Amino acid sequence: xxxxxxxxxxxxxxxxxxxxxxxxxxxxxxxxxxxxxxxxxxxxxxxxxxxxxxxxxxxxxxxxxxxxxxxxxxxxxxxxxxxxxxxxxxxxxxxxxxxxxxxxxxxxxxxxxxxxxxxxxxxxxxxxxxxxxxxxxxxxxxxxxxxxxxxxxxxxxxxxxxxxxxxxxxxxxxxxxxxxxxxxxxxxxxxxxxxxxxxxxxxxxxxxxxxxxxxxxxxxxxxxxxxxxxxxxxxxxxxxxxxxxxxxxxxxxxxxxxxxxxxxxxxxxxxxxxxxxxxxxxxxxxxxxxxxxxxxxxxxxxxxxxxxxxxxxxxxxxxxxxxxxxxxxxxxxxxxxxxxxxxxxxxxxxxxxxxxxxxxxxxxxxxxxxxxxxxxxxxxxxxxxxxxxxxxxxxxxxxxxxxxxxxxxxxxxxxxxxxxxxxxxxxxxxxxxxx
Amino acid sequence: xxxxxxxxxxxxxxxxxxxxxxxxxxxxxxxxxxxxxxxxxxxxxxxxxxxxxxxxxxxxxxxxxxxxxxxxxxxxxxxxxxxxxxxxxxxxxx
Numbered sequence: 001x002x003x004x005x006x007x008x009x010x011x012x013x014x015x016x017x018x019x020x021x022x023x024x025x026x027x028x029x030x031x032x033x034x035x036x037x038x039x040x041x042x043x044x045x046x047x048x049x050x051x052x053x054x055x056x057x058x059x060x061x062x063x064x065x066x067x068x069x070x071x072x073x074x075x076x077x078x079x080x081x082x083x084x085x086x087x088x089x090x091x092x093x094x095x096x097x098x099x100x101x102x103x104x105x106x107x108x109x110x111x112x113x114x115x116x117x118x119x120x121x122x123x124x125x126x127x128x129x130x131x132x133x134x135x136x137x138x139x140x141x142x143x144x145x146x147x148x149x150x151x152x153x154x155x156x157x158x159x160x161x162x163x164x165x166x167x168x169x170x171x172x173x174x175x176x177x178x179x180x181x182x183x184x185x186x187x188x189x190x191x192x193x194x195x196x197x198x199x200x201x202x203x204x205x206x207x208x209x210x211x212x213x214x215x216x217x218x219x220x221x222x223x224x225x226x227x228x229x230x231x232x233x234x235x236x237x238x239x240x241x242x243x244x245x246x247x248x249x250x251x252x253x254x255x256x257x258x259x260x261x262x263x264x265x266x267x268x269x270x271x272x273x274x275x276x277x278x279x280x281x282x283x284x285x286x287x288x289x290x291x292x293x294x295x296x297x298x299x300x301x302x303x304x305x306x307x308x309x310x311x312x313x314x315x316x317x318x319x320x321x322x323x324x325x326x327x328x329x330x331x332x333x334x335x336x337x338x339x340x341x342x343x344x345x346x347x348x349x350x351x352x353x354x355x356x357x358x359x360x361x362x363x364x365x366x367x368x369x370x371x372x373x374x375x376x377x378x379x380x381x382x383x384x385x386x387x388x389x390x391x392x393x394x395x396x397x398x399x400x401x402x403x404x405x406x407x408x409x410x411x412x413x414x415x416x417x418x419x420x421x422x423x424x425x426x427x428x429x430x431x432x433x434x435x
Numbered sequence: 436x437x438x439x440x441x442x443x444x445x446x447x448x449x450x451x452x453x454x455x456x457x458x459x460x461x462x463x464x465x466x467x468x469x470x471x472x473x474x475x476x477x478x479x480x481x482x483x484x485x486x487x488x489x490x491x492x493x494x495x496x497x498x499x500x501x502x503x504x505x506x507x508x509x510x511x512x513x514x515x516x517x518x519x520x521x522x523x524x525x526x527x528x529x
Contacts, residue, residue: 259481270477318454
């Protein structure tokens with residue numbers, strides 16, 4: 001782990017200056033007055049010695065949890081502790097895809113709830129997160145796979161979520177880049193969820209941070225938690241690089257590192273950490289206006305508004321905390337890219353990076369109380385955490401505020417493993433490296 | 436790219452091998468009870484540091500290897516057969 005840099009000094013006046021409401025009208029006025037009226041989007045809080053709720057991790061789920069605690073559940077005595085600056089973890093490392101095309105009914109309900117929250121998010125946060133419902137297209141390459149996807153689409157339809165079957169010709173007209181006639185993996189068609197799409201991930205962190213800060217939440221950056229303090233059999237606070245902080249409830253929202261934080265509380269989790277890579281190509285003119293996922297491997301691609309193709313594949317395949325990624329997985333992704341879209345072979349990859357995932361034992365997330373009273377876990381996101389941020393935040397806030405699971409997230413408890421209620425979307429079994 | 440020194444085949448690229456997960460949790464006795472088996476199947480220490488793990492040399496001798504590897508640096512410091520144990524006791528973390 002890198003040592004936490006010390007926080008730069010911040011003038012006291014900047015700490016609680018509201019950034020005001022953003023609007024087109026304000027943009028115009030600021031444009032006329034030299035852009036001098038803007039202030040910090042969120043306050044750089046100094047940690048107090050005690051809070052009602054401490055959230056460890058200033059990523060998407062931590063910030064969203066704090067925001068919904070303050071705005072939906074009326075709990076504003078909340079601090080979000082982040083070891084570095086907010087938004088530099090997995091919330092800024094994913095491939096920005098949102099969708100709710102799952103198979104398991106409980107997962108459909110949870111991710112559909114998230115998609116509905118995405119649809120109203122920018123209005124709620126007063127922040128342009130560039131939510132773009134350009135559609136997500138899942139391709140199939142065999143009759144058996146078509147049947148499997150049809151089954152999934154039918155499961156979704158039973159939950160009231162639309163997924164549209166497309167034939168090969170419709171796929172080709174939607175995405176001319178795709179090579180339908182690949183000799184080994186011909187594209188027979190696809191299933192399109194029109195309400196799926198992409199969101200600008202940095203803006204999600206910033207938007208939630210700003211709205212949470214305006215609602216009274218303290219966002220404390222450069223504050224690393226070094227131990228979890230227990231008293232009389234329950235959690236009583238944390239030790240940090242900026243001193244001890246007491247709390248009634250501590251929530252871990254540190255996916256990728258959940259096991260390390262849980263170990264501070266004497267707990268082991270049904271989680272392994274694995275690295276997942278993502279890639280961005282050089283920017284080109286618009287060629288792809290839908291998110292495409294390949295069915296004959298693990299590959300997904302979309303085009304960002306800057307023009308770069310954003311794509312990724314499967315995890316590297318063995319336990320890793322290294323935020324970098326290895327070449328065999330990169331080679332696999334490149335092979336899948338040019339198999340599906342041969343034209344991509346002419347593109348250069350501009351950037352590549354890795355993020356550390358909590359791979360859970362059944363491939364589904366964990367939003368749960370823990371054996372240590374007062375300690376709440378939001379983690380186990382595998383590689384589906386980004387799309388789940390609004391629902392993850394809302395349901396974690398509900399769990400903290402009401403001490404009872406939110407109805408759409410009740411199936412994501414930790415007890416499910418011992419109780420035999422695992423939520424294994426693809427029937428893989430307890431092998432995190434295979435999810 | 437990991438280079439893994441298989442005791443039978445010599446040093447090979449990681450793509451010849453298939454990862455098979457944590458090797459540090461011994462299978463409980465048949466009568467150990469539900470809780471012990473639940474821990475065995477689902478709970479993982481998941482250290483940021485030295486990690487004992489199974490690798491199957493699927494593209495070589497097809498032997499199951501036990502490897503001690505660091506999960507942050509990816510350094511491999513010990514490789515043995517399935518029944519072997521690393522020479523030093525496993526310390527948790529780094």
